[in-house]
Amino acid sequence: QQQTAVSPLPSDDSSQKKKISQTSAAFNLPAWFGVAALLVCAGIFGLTMIWDNSNPILKTFQVHYRAGGIVFGGGPVIVPLLAAEAIPDWMTSETFFQGVGLAQSLPGPMFNFVGYLGAIHRSGGWKGAIAAELGMFGPGFILIFAVLPFWSQLRDGRFKPVLRGVNGAAIGLIGSACVMIYASSVRKGADAMVLAGAGSLVAFSSLPAPFVILVGAIFGAILKQLDLAQKAIL
Numbered sequence: 152q153q154q155t156a157v158s159p160l161p162s163d164d165s166s167q168k169k170k171i172s173q174t175s176a177a178f179n180l181p182a183w184f185g186v187a188a189l190l191v192c193a194g195i196f197g198l199t200m201i202w203d204n205s206n207p208i209l210k211t212f213q214v215h216y217r218a219g220g221i222v223f224g225g226g227p228v229i230v231p232l233l234a235a236e237a238i239p240d241w242m243t244s245e246t247f248f249q250g251v252g253l254a255q256s257l258p259g260p261m262f263n264f265v266g267y268l269g270a271i272h273r274s275g276g277w278k279g280a281i282a283a284e285l286g287m288f289g290p291g292f293i294l295i296f297a298v299l300p301f302w303s304q305l306r307d308g309r310f311k312p313v314l315r316g317v318n319g320a321a322i323g324l325i326g327s328a329c330v331m332i333y334a335s336s337v338r339k340g341a342d343a344m345v346l347a348g349a350g351s352l353v354a355f356s357s358l359p360a361p362f363v364i365l366v367g368a369i370f371g372a373i374l375k376q377l378d379l380a381q382k383a384i385l
Contacts, residue, residue, distance in 0.1 A: 185300035192293040196220045207273035208282045215286030223321045227328040241272045248335045256364045340380030345371045
């Protein structure tokens with residue numbers, strides 16, 4: 152009796168590698184282009200390290216490009232990095248963390264917080280906001296083109312331990328950002344009550360983040376209006 156051979160289905164890992172290879176081939180970027188993009192990114196980063204600029208707009212770009220070149224792990228990581236630059240030279244701690252709260256309550260990535268810093272720094276306005284956004288997103292944008300020619304090689308097993316190390320460091324930075332935000336924001340009993348209430352909603356309900364923020368704002372306003380738990384705890 153003749154048997155028909157059934158070819159095995161491709162594994163998820165092999166299909167993923169095939170998609171990665173197809174993505175890299177679709178851009179068809181030569182290796183020299185990736186090296187050139189990396190040198191451009193590193194060159195601008197080097198200039199921001201040694202360039203002492205008195206122009207407030209260029210200074211804003213300089214600081215945010217430097218932060219954007221070393222940040223890993225998402226939005227909260229930039230809080231301790233930029234706090235070291237902005238406080239107290241650019242603004243007070245209270246003004247800084249008011250911007251953090253504003254950015255968290257709006258749609259979009261946390262990185263949009265830098266537009267607030269650029270606009271506040273020496274009254275930079277919209278020019279400062281644009282300079283900050285270009286500085287923060289510039290390194291990542293350039294590095295995409297630096298990595299694409301080598302992406303299929305970077306995604307193999309030899310590079311995965313490096314990614315795990317980067318992820319671990321990012322978690323540590325996010326933890327330090329949480330501690331910094333807590334120490335600077337929770338100063339009264341009302342602050343702690345809003346924190347506990349919002350945390351409970353996130354942990355035990357399916358409310359979207361914008362609604363949790365709205366509930367926290369209303370709860371805080373009520374406590375303030377009734378003059379409840381307004382004594383400092385720290």
